[in-house]
Amino acid sequence: MATTISPTCFICIPMIILSSLYPITTLCATVLEDLKNLHKPQDFNTTIFNNCLKNPSLRYCNSSPMIDLDDIFKHTIVASHLCNESNNPNCVESFPKIDLRNRPNIASLYLSFTFFWKYCPLSILSIDFSNNSVKGSFPNDVLYCTQIQSLDLSLNEFSGEIPIENFSPLTNLTFLNLSYNCFSESEVPDSQFFKKFNSSSFLHSGALIDHKKFTIKAIILLVGFPILVILMVIFLAWLCFQRPDFLPRIFHSRFKFTPAILKAATYGFSKENLVGKSDIVHIYKGVLRDGTEVKIEMYWDDISRDSYHKFVEECKILSELDHKNLVKFLGWCKGRKFRAIITEWTKDENVEMWLLREAPSWNHRVKVLMGVVECMLYLHDEWPEVDYDLKTSSVLLSDNHEPLISRFQVGDRNNIRKKICKFGVFLLEMILNKSIKEEFDGNDAGFLSYMRTLHHAELQHMIDERMDLNETTLHQVKQALSLGLMCIDQSNNEHPSLAQIFNIVSKAYKANLVKGHKRVQFR
Ligand SMILES: *[C@@H]1O[C@H](CO)[C@@H](O)[C@H](O)[C@H]1NC(C)=O
Ligand SMILES: *[C@@H]1O[C@H](CO)[C@@H](O)[C@H](O)[C@H]1NC(C)=O
Ligand SMILES: *[C@@H]1O[C@H](CO)[C@@H](O)[C@H](O)[C@H]1NC(C)=O
Numbered sequence: 015m016a017t018t019i020s021p022t023c024f025i026c027i028p029m030i031i032l033s034s035l036y037p038i039t040t041l042c043a044t045v046l047e048d049l050k051n052l053h054k055p056q057d058f059n060t061t062i063f064n065n066c067l068k069n070p071s072l073r074y075c076n077s078s079p080m081i082d083l084d085d086i087f088k089h090t091i092v093a094s095h096l097c098n099e100s101n102n103p104n105c106v107e108s109f110p111k112i113d114l115r116n117r118p119n120i121a122s123l124y125l126s127f128t129f130f131w132k133y134c135p136l137s138i139l140s141i142d143f144s145n146n147s148v149k150g151s152f153p154n155d156v157l158y159c160t161q162i163q164s165l166d167l168s169l170n171e172f173s174g175e176i177p178i179e180n181f182s183p184l185t186n187l188t189f190l191n192l193s194y195n196c197f198s199e200s201e202v203p204d205s206q207f208f209k210k211f212n213s214s215s216f217l218h219s220g221a222l223i224d225h226k227k228f229t230i231k232a233i234i235l236l237v238g239f240p241i242l243v244i245l246m247v248i249f250l251a252w253l254c255f256q257r258p259d260f261l262p263r264i265f266h267s268r269f270k271f272t273p274a275i276l277k278a279a280t281y282g283f284s285k286e287n288l289v290g291k292s293d294i295v296h297i298y299k300g301v302l303r304d305g306t307e308v309k310i311e312m313y314w315d316d317i318s319r320d321s322y323h324k325f326v327e328e329c330k331i332l333s334e335l336d337h338k339n340l341v342k343f344l345g346w347c348k349g350r351k352f353r354a355i356i357t358e359w360t361k362d363e364n365v366e367m368w369l370l371r372e373a374p375s376w377n378h379r380v381k382v383l384m385g386v387v388e389c390m391l392y393l394h395d396e397w398p399e400v401d402y403d404l405k406t407s408s409v410l411l412s413d414n415h416e417p418l419i420s421r422f423q424v425g426d427r428n429n430i431r432k433k434i435c436k437f438g439v440f441l442l443e444m445i446l447n448k449s450i451k452e453e454f455d456g457n458d459a460g461f462l463s464y465m466r467t468l469h470h471a472e473l474q475h476m477i478d479e480r481m482d483l484n485e486t487t488l489h490q491v492k493q494a495l496s497l498g499l500m501c502i503d504q505s506n507n508e509h510p511s512l513a514q515i516f517n518i519v520s521k522a523y524k525a526n527l528v529k530g531h532k533r534v535q536f537r
């Protein structure tokens with residue numbers, strides 16, 4: 015039995031063997047079970063031998079060094095299963111097509127049967143593995159079937175290189191579809207073989223058949239990437255030099271502002287933000303990126319490089335000052351034609367206006383004096399090189415009536431005498447009638463020399479009566495008056511030290527605190 019074979023049909027051999035040895039129902043079992051359970055018949059070598067005599071081109075006939083009968087037998091099992099899977103009309107007579115399109119569950123299984131592909135039946139002309147989402151590298155085994163005319167591997171997830179050179183034995187291939195895979199990007203060579211196929215064979219496969227496109231892509235990559243890098247570097251440099259406030263803190267100095275930052279903070283130096291103006295100074299109100307309101311003083315003086323360095327050194331010192339009675343210095347900036355200093359934004363109210371409008375009580379005045387003296391002491395102890403202005407018009411008031419010294423600069427170290435004299439004037443202005451100072455209209459020297467001519471008794475008549483003093487507070491005011499006079503006295507070299515001033519003022523301050531406290535308690 016099973017020995018009459020048509021020499022042109024290789025598949026008949028295994029089919030005949032199988033169908034004759036086992037009932038047809040065994041083929042319904044899965045291919046894996048069949049591979050495990052079926053065993054080759056005793057005379058299988060004879061059958062193969064006879065077949066090869068009749069058709070030496072059969073692939074297993076040329077296998078060297080020795081024919082592996084087990085593999086060939088397994089091959090026949092898989093072949094019969096595949097033939098049936100492909101709904102080939104007559105598997106015994108012909109096996110023209112492997113059709114595993116839309117069979118994701120079994121496609122990879124069949125691809126894994128190397129022993130089948132090694133002896134790929136010569137009758138197969140078309141292989142379709144499309145739309146199975148098969149993963150892995152290109153199924154090289156399929157290319158053992160060199161006689162095929164059509165190969166469709168589209169709509170899978172094959173990756174890695176397409177083995178271009180392995181295609182050349184497939185001389186009869188007229189249809190190829192590798193579209194929709196994940197092959198690594200490469201150019202399909204412009205060879206005689208691949209000229210037969212156009213881009214629709216390689217859609218979204220990774221491979222590029224359009225040489226122009228490939229070249230353009232390569233150029234874009236080669237030229238575009240460096241350009242992109244350069245642009246990014248330029249952008250980062252721009253950020254660093256123009257808008258460091260967009261960078262994290264660690265990448266820029268907190269105190270160094272750029273013209274671009276100031277421009278953004280003031281809406282392009284808009285008129286609405288300009289709050290004061292003279293020939294050389296423009297004062298703007300601005301809002302920084304973090305929401306801080308700032309005062310920007312821009313000086314339109316073209317200073318030399320040396321002066322600029324000095325300016326920066328001074329700004330660095332000022333940026334380290336930190337006292338509750340000192341307007342916060344936030345930083346500096348150098349533009350092409352200007353330099354600017356940036357400080358915290360404060361209310362407009364100054365001590366002069368406050369005295370005039372609100373006629374504050376002695377209590378409140380002492381609190382302001384206390385703040386000023388504390389700040390003087392802080393600067394004297396820690397920053398003796400910082401000079402400041404103590405005019406009632408330049409000392410501002412915060413919301414809770416804390417004085418804020420708003421004009422300060424790096425100056426002469428050894429002018430403590432001048433500072434104390436200034437404090438004296440400030441103190442006298444805090445105590446005396448406004449009209450007296452007004453007569454001198456900002457002429458401090460005149461005011462000073464006039465004061466020095468007055469006697470104590472005369473001065474007592476000039477005490478601001480709006481303070482509504484009682485016996486105790488009048489005593490304190492008189493003490494303060496004497497202190498003020500001592501501070502402005504330049505007839506000898508003696509002047510009260512800051513520590514003495516601090517003692518007197520803080521005593522009055524504390525006495526008022528206690529009194530105020532008691533009053534509240536008794537109420
Ligand atoms: C071949 O497949 C069909 C379904 O397509 C099935 O009914 C038939 O039993 C199979 N034949 C063999 C021999 O397995
Ligand atoms: C086939 O194998 C058997 C034993 O396995 C051996 O006796 C016989 O000679 C072989 N026939 C051919 C044609 O090789
Ligand atoms: C691919 O298979 C899916 C189901 O697995 C089906 O919905 C879809 O229509 C198929 N696509 C093609 C092009 O055959």
Ligand SMILES: *[C@@H]1O[C@H](CO)[C@@H](O)[C@H](O)[C@H]1NC(C)=O
Nearest residue numbers: 159160161162183184185186
């Ligand atoms: C291509 O087809 C021709 C004619 O059918 C055949 O002679 C030749 O062997 C085939 N080539 C391959 C590689 O199978």
Ligand SMILES: *[C@@H]1O[C@H](CO)[C@@H](O)[C@H](O)[C@H]1NC(C)=O
Nearest residue numbers: 188189210211212213214215
């Ligand atoms: C590609 O070639 C096929 C015939 O092989 C043709 O039908 C199709 O229009 C071509 N596509 C392009 C984009 O040239």
Ligand SMILES: *[C@@H]1O[C@H](CO)[C@@H](O)[C@H](O)[C@H]1NC(C)=O
Nearest residue numbers: 168169190191193194214215
């Ligand atoms: C290859 O398959 C894709 C997806 O099914 C299809 O769009 C494309 O037209 C096919 N290419 C050819 C040459 O048939």
